[in-house]
Amino acid sequence: MTSHVIFSSELQKRTGVRATDVRARDYRSLVREITDRYEGLSPADVEDMSVAINGEIIAEPMLEKISPGSEVHFLYRIEGG
Amino acid sequence: MSEAQDFKYIGQRTIRPDGHDKVTGRANYAADLALPGMIWGKILRSPHAHAVINSINTSKAEADPDVFAVMTHADIPNQTASGIQNILAKDKVFYHGHAVAAVAAISEAAAERALSLIEVDYSILKPVMNIDDAISSDSPILHDDLFTKGMVEEPTAPSNVASRNELSKGDIQAGFAEAEVIVEREFRTATVHQGYIEPHACTVRYDEDGHSMIWCSTQGHFAVRATTASMLNIEQTKLNVIASEIGGGFGGKLGVYLEPVALVLSKKSGRPVKMQMDRNEVFMASGPGSATRNRVKIGAKKDGTITAMEAKLFYEAGWAPGSSPLGPACMTVFTPYDVDHQYVEGFEVVVNKARCAAYRAPGAPQSEYACEMVINELADELGLDPIDLRLKNVAKEGTQTLYGPKLKAVGLVECLEAAKSSAQYKAALKKNQGRGVASGFWFNVGGESSVVINMNEDGTGTIVEGSPDIGGSRASMQMMAAEELQMPVESFSAIIGDTQNLPYSNPTGGSRTTFATGMAVVEAAADVVSQLKERAAATWNVTPDQVEWKDGTAINTNGEGVLSAAEICGSAAKTGGHISGRGNISARGASPSFAVHLADIEVDPDTGKTTVLRYTAIQDAGKAIHPGYVEGQYQGGSAQGIGWALNEEYVYSEDGKLENPGFLDYRIPLASDLPMIETVIVEVPNSFHPFGVRGIGETGIIPPLAACGTAVSNAIGVRMSELPMSPPKILKAIQDAS
Numbered sequence: 155m156t157s158h159v160i161f162s163s164e165l166q167k168r169t170g171v172r173a174t175d176v177r178a179r180d181y182r183s184l185v186r187e188i189t190d191r192y193e194g195l196s197p198a199d200v201e202d203m204s205v206a207i208n209g210e211i212i213a214e215p216m217l218e219k220i221s222p223g224s225e226v227h228f229l230y231r232i233e234g235g
Numbered sequence: 236m237s238e239a240q241d242f243k244y245i246g247q248r249t250i251r252p253d254g255h256d257k258v259t260g261r262a263n264y265a266a267d268l269a270l271p272g273m274i275w276g277k278i279l280r281s282p283h284a285h286a287v288i289n290s291i292n293t294s295k296a297e298a299d300p301d302v303f304a305v306m307t308h309a310d311i312p313n314q315t316a317s318g319i320q321n322i323l324a325k326d327k328v329f330y331h332g333h334a335v336a337a338v339a340a341i342s343e344a345a346a347e348r349a350l351s352l353i354e355v356d357y358s359i360l361k362p363v364m365n366i367d368d369a370i371s372s373d374s375p376i377l378h379d380d381l382f383t384k385g386m387v388e389e390p391t392a393p394s395n396v397a398s399r400n401e402l403s404k405g406d407i408q409a410g411f412a413e414a415e416v417i418v419e420r421e422f423r424t425a426t427v428h429q430g431y432i433e434p435h436a437c438t439v440r441y442d443e444d445g446h447s448m449i450w451c452s453t454q455g456h457f458a459v460r461a462t463t464a465s466m467l468n469i470e471q472t473k474l475n476v477i478a479s480e481i482g483g484g485f486g487g488k489l490g491v492y493l494e495p496v497a498l499v500l501s502k503k504s505g506r507p508v509k510m511q512m513d514r515n516e517v518f519m520a521s522g523p524g525s526a527t528r529n530r531v532k533i534g535a536k537k538d539g540t541i542t543a544m545e546a547k548l549f550y551e552a553g554w555a556p557g558s559s560p561l562g563p564a565c566m567t568v569f570t571p572y573d574v575d576h577q578y579v580e581g582f583e584v585v586v587n588k589a590r591c592a593a594y595r596a597p598g599a600p601q602s603e604y605a606c607e608m609v610i611n612e613l614a615d616e617l618g619l620d621p622i623d624l625r626l627k628n629v630a631k632e633g634t635q636t637l638y639g640p641k642l643k644a645v646g647l648v649e650c651l652e653a654a655k656s657s658a659q660y661k662a663a664l665k666k667n668q669g670r671g672v673a674s675g676f677w678f679n680v681g682g683e684s685s686v687v688i689n690m691n692e693d694g695t696g697t698i699v700e701g702s703p704d705i706g707g708s709r710a711s712m713q714m715m716a717a718e719e720l721q722m723p724v725e726s727f728s729a730i731i732g733d734t735q736n737l738p739y740s741n742p743t744g745g746s747r748t749t750f751a752t753g754m755a756v757v758e759a760a761a762d763v764v765s766q767l768k769e770r771a772a773a774t775w776n777v778t779p780d781q782v783e784w785k786d787g788t789a790i791n792t793n794g795e796g797v798l799s800a801a802e803i804c805g806s807a808a809k810t811g812g813h814i815s816g817r818g819n820i821s822a823r824g825a826s827p828s829f830a831v832h833l834a835d836i837e838v839d840p841d842t843g844k845t846t847v848l849r850y851t852a853i854q855d856a857g858k859a860i861h862p863g864y865v866e867g868q869y870q871g872g873s874a875q876g877i878g879w880a881l882n883e884e885y886v887y888s889e890d891g892k893l894e895n896p897g898f899l900d901y902r903i904p905l906a907s908d909l910p911m912i913e914t915v916i917v918e919v920p921n922s923f924h925p926f927g928v929r930g931i932g933e934t935g936i937i938p939p940l941a942a943c944g945t946a947v948s949n950a951i952g953v954r955m956s957e958l959p960m961s962p963p964k965i966l967k968a969i970q971d972a973s
Binding site: 160162163164167206208209210211212213214225227228229230231232233234235 | 385387400401402403429485486487489562563566592593594595596597638639640641642643677678679680681682744745746747821823824825923930932933
């Protein structure tokens, strides 16, 4: 089963699509999968971004597990005051 | 957790552990430390807003017998370090007050005098002081190498527009095609300062063996260590940063201004060096929050169903690209609303002002101000109650946000319902009085937090956290440890650890500390409980799972025996040594906090003077660990937002000089300007936190801008749009309308 990745407007310019389904066990393999799939998208484009997996925002993702059926969003990194 | 829990200690209004020292003056702030042999450092600042530095001659200052050291940009070892040009300018000055050189002398007065001996030759350039000028085709360009990021087509010429952001969902054109009523307005907000009472200050000592110490006022001492070590090519292990008591930060003390300079001066002079900004310097060179120009367009059906929301946002960054909060501004602007079609385009613009710094919910107050003002006007156009309009379109669990993920359980509906049933909302208004309502949203963040709980021989515990306490976090940490260990709150004290005696923690900011550091406390306390049970088990010769921890005592479930924490800790030397628990986490699951505010304001039609008659702040805390501190955050955010709405602004001369760098002319609200701000704590638990906590520190500054803006507009019968709505602007609006 796959997880559903939804790209921000900025990333859509690089992927050409709004969303895609990816088979990946963890965040690292998900990034590898989508950067292989979309020529215009490089790891550098997402390395400074946060990710939300099923609504849970992770500021500095790397090892996070991606369970089947997950919804994944890339976000601008959020800082506060 | 997802359901409300019963707590023994959490939710109580315990005595504030920081209160006594603060009110008696015993608390040690950044400027309070004096070291033997200490000298004073001062910064020479640019008198021009925009100029090329042709040369800097420090020879006369160096010859002064009272001067121990002089430095310029060239004395910073790592010339490629991030932020170096804001610490000391290199080839160009970009704002009035930009640091140019520094001296250390025998006294503060001698250092001040020596600054006048430094000769700087400038070629003055025309400054760019606002968004309109910066984006005009004939504007001077601040940075020849700045090409706008995020454009559809790669730009071929440099620009004052540093970046473009875009967010969208649905089909914005289709959304407006469905609309029967459309309201579109443009709003402006001024450059503002965080207004913390304690100026930036530090005392540093560079030791001959290479180990150095920085004592300073900061929201993040690990960040001070990283920045300073990078600029000065020092290994982090040789730099100990100690966070003093802090007299306010609000985002403005996340940055570094003085510490690397002071350490270079200390190294050059061989003396400890103290540096302290005066109030003028604080206003000129630290902060500020972005000025903005924001346009919002919202369409709705006649029954109040919003069909489309669109925004075009311009945010000043100050002189340094990347310094504005444009990203969060775009992400937050429409989040209180569950609307299918939304589109936001944002631009960051550089101008000849100080580099912008984070300011409480950075970016959100300005963009949400524009949205909330239009929502209130839309309610008028539709003949609907403004709270009913919000409830009809309210964001709730499952709402797909413009920035991406769906919301988990949030408390905006509960806040709106509380506002509608509040005494203030039902109270009648008189002539020249108006009421405003506004919502606010902030994400809140998690991040890295580290905590150690050291158990003492008498069974009490010392909590060492890495998060400087700005808003009462030490009390919250004590209460969460007490809850987890089932021991009285008074059994614990909490202190802020130095960078050399505690693992890393992110700064206090983003409303993260009670949430994230609190989770680290819970983890550390659970670690302590585990060890206490192991020691009790060893004492009774049973296994740890045969020991129950209840009401602060270990109970032998395999026989007779009860041991208190004091008994177990008192004999720790015989059972394996000191007991301490650790919690080192990278916290996830920060959950948003929504707020709704009500403002009643009276306007004197002859002078334009405003009086805030009544103000209610309602906000979702998830779970209020210490309700008194939570209410204090709601009131503090409200007070800052009211100031932003009604009075506060940087005033510049035509040649870019800041004309009001002081609290007399930059007027933050005084206690006598405000009514007692009423508060309502809504509690919809955050399922990702063991006690249900959400961050609450920042959201409270967002709604006041539109609540006050709408109240003033309603009081005078004229729609105002530009902040601050100060008396001269209000009076002009009244006169123009008549």
